[in-house]
Amino acid sequence: MANERVICSGCSLLCDDIIIKSDGLYIDEVIGACLKGKERFDQATAKNRILNPLIKKDGELKKVTFDEALEKTLTIIKNSSKPLLYGFSTVNCEAQLKGIELASLINGFIDSNSIICQGKVLNTAKETGLSLTTIAEGINKADLLILWGANAAESIPRLLNKVLFSRGKFRMTGREIKTLIIIDPVKTASFGVMGVRDIALQIETAKDIDLIRVLKEYCCKADGIPDAGVAGIDKDDLKRVLLHLTGTENGIIFIGQGLLKSQNGDNVIKELLELVQLINVKQEKGRISVIMLGGHYNMLGFDHVALSNYGKNHSLQFSNHQLVETPDTIITKIEKDDFDCSIIVGTDPISHFPTQLSKKLMSKPLILIDNKQTATSYVADVIIPSSITGIENGGMVYRIDHIPLNLKKIINPPNNVFSDEEIIKKIIESLE
Numbered sequence: 443m444a445n446e447r448v449i450c451s452g453c454s455l456l457c458d459d460i461i462i463k464s465d466g467l468y469i470d471e472v473i474g475a476c477l478k479g480k481e482r483f484d485q486a487t488a489k490n491r492i493l494n495p496l497i498k499k500d501g502e503l504k505k506v507t508f509d510e511a512l513e514k515t516l517t518i519i520k521n522s523s524k525p526l527l528y529g530f531s532t533v534n535c536e537a538q539l540k541g542i543e544l545a546s547l548i549n550g551f552i553d554s555n556s557i558i559c560q561g562k563v564l565n566t567a568k569e570t571g572l573s574l575t576t577i578a579e580g581i582n583k584a585d586l587l588i589l590w591g592a593n594a595a596e597s598i599p600r601l602l603n604k605v606l607f608s609r610g611k612f613r614m615t616g617r618e619i620k621t622l623i624i625i626d627p628v629k630t631a632s633f634g635v636m637g638v639r640d641i642a643l644q645i646e647t648a649k650d651i652d653l654i655r656v657l658k659e660y661c662c663k664a665d666g667i668p669d670a671g672v673a674g675i676d677k678d679d680l681k682r683v684l685l686h687l688t689g690t691e692n693g694i695i696f697i698g699q700g701l702l703k704s705q706n707g708d709n710v711i712k713e714l715l716e717l718v719q720l721i722n723v724k725q726e727k728g729r730i731s732v733i734m735l736g737g738h739y740n741m742l743g744f745d746h747v748a749l750s751n752y753g754k755n756h757s758l759q760f761s762n763h764q765l766v767e768t769p770d771t772i773i774t775k776i777e778k779d780d781f782d783c784s785i786i787v788g789t790d791p792i793s794h795f796p797t798q799l800s801k802k803l804m805s806k807p808l809i810l811i812d813n814k815q816t817a818t819s820y821v822a823d824v825i826i827p828s829s830i831t832g833i834e835n836g837g838m839v840y841r842i843d844h845i846p847l848n849l850k851k852i853i854n855p856p857n858n859v860f861s862d863e864e865i866i867k868k869i870i871e872s873l874e
C-alpha cells in the first residue's frame with residue numbers, strides 16, 4: 443500500500459499537504475484533511491454516488507447505457523435553439539474549456555456558479571482594480587486578517603490553521619502578532635478562534651456599506667469618528683479597526699458570501715475595493731489585499747478559462763458560433779424564460795436557486811452531468827454520471843488565491859464512468 447501526497451478538492455483552498463494510503467483501487471486512509479476534505483475522498487464510495495446513466499421514462503429515472511443517455515442528450519440539444527449551460531465550478535479547467543466549446547457549437551449561453559459568488563468581485567474590480575495576494579504570503583507575512591461576511595471555520599476549514607495559526611518564514615513570531623477582525627451580523631463558528639487582541643464586530647444586518655463608508659471617510663483623518671459609531675459598532679472599535687487597517691504591514695481581507703449577498707448588491711463590493719485602494723495609497727509601510735472565499739474548488743478556474751480564451755469571465759452568449767454581447771446572466775435568462783433546455787454540470791441549481799427559478803428550470807428538458815444525487819438529479823431528464831475530479835481523474839484547477847494547481851488521478855472510477863471533459867467531448871464529437 444503506497445503513501446502518496448495529493449491535493450484535496452474538498453474546497454477552494456485545495457490543500458496540497460494531504461497524505462493518502464491507497465492500493466490503486468480504493469483509498470484506505472486519508473491523513474491531514476479536515477472533515478470536509480475527508481468527506482470529499484469518501485465520496486468515491488458514498489451511497490449517494492451516481493454510477494449509471496439514467497433517463498426519465500414515464501416520470502421515473504431508469505438505468506440505461508451510456509449510448510442511450512448520449513442519444514437522448516443529442517435529441518434534446520438538436521431540438522433546442524436556446525440551450526443554457528450552467529455549473530462548471532466543480533470540474534477541472536479542461537472540462538470548463540470543453541463546456542464553452544460546446545456552448546459555442548450549439549449557440550448556447552454558458553455561465554458558472556461564480557456569477558452569483560466571487561465573479562461579482564472580479565466584475566467590480568474591472569472598475570476599481572484589485573489588490574491580490576497568495577495564501578503563502580498570508581502564512582509567511584500577514585499581520586492582519588479580516589473575515590468579512592466569511593465563516594471560514596466552516597466553509598474553508600483549514601484556512602485559519604494555515605494563515606492565522608502558522609509561524610511565518612519571515613517573522614519571529616506567529617499567532618501572537620496576527621490580529622483577527624471578524625465582521626459579521628451572525629456570531630458564526632469563526633468567532634470561536636478569537637483571542638484577546640482580536641476584534642469581533644457583530645455588525646447590524648445589511649449595514650456593511652455604512653461601515654465601509656465611514657472607514658473610507660475617516661481612514662485619512664486623525665479624528666472625527668462619529669460618537670454614535672455606525673452599524674451597531676461603537677466608536678472605540680471603529681478607532682481600533684482604523685488603526686489596524688492603516689497600520690498593517692500585510693493585511694488580508696477575506697470576502698465571504700455574507701458580503702456578496704448583501705442587500706446593497708454590487709455597490710458594497712465596489713466601496714470595499716475603493717476602501718482598499720484608498721488605504722494602499724495612504725499606506726507607507728505595507729498594504730492590504732483581498733482574497734475571495736469562493737466555496738467550490740474550481741470556481742475561479744471558469745473565470746480564468748473564459749477570460750483567457752474569450753475575453754470575458756462569465757455569461758457567454760454564442761450566436762452563429764461567435765461570442766456576442768449580452769447583458770444577461772444565468773439568473774436573468776431563467777427569469778425571462780429565455781431558454782428551452784439546460785445542461786447542468788456538477789452543480790445543484792434546484793437547491794441553490796430561489797423556487798421560482800428552480801420551477802422554470804424544471805419546466806424544460808434538463809441534462810445533468812454529475813456524480814452524486816442532488817435535488818437537481820431528481821428532476822433531470824437525462825443524467826450522465828461523471829468521475830470525481832481530484833480522485834478519479836486529474837486536471838488543472840485554480841486555488842482561491844489564483845494559483846493554478848494540477849490535480850492527480852488517484853484511483854480508477856467505478857463502472858468506468860467518464861470524466862466531465864470526456865463526456866462533453868463525446869457530446870461535441872457526436873454533434874459535429
Ligand code: SF4
Pocket residue numbers: 450451452453454455456457474475476477478479480598599600601
Ligand atoms: S480545507 Fe478544503 S481543501 Fe483543505 S482539507 Fe479541508 S476541504 Fe480539503
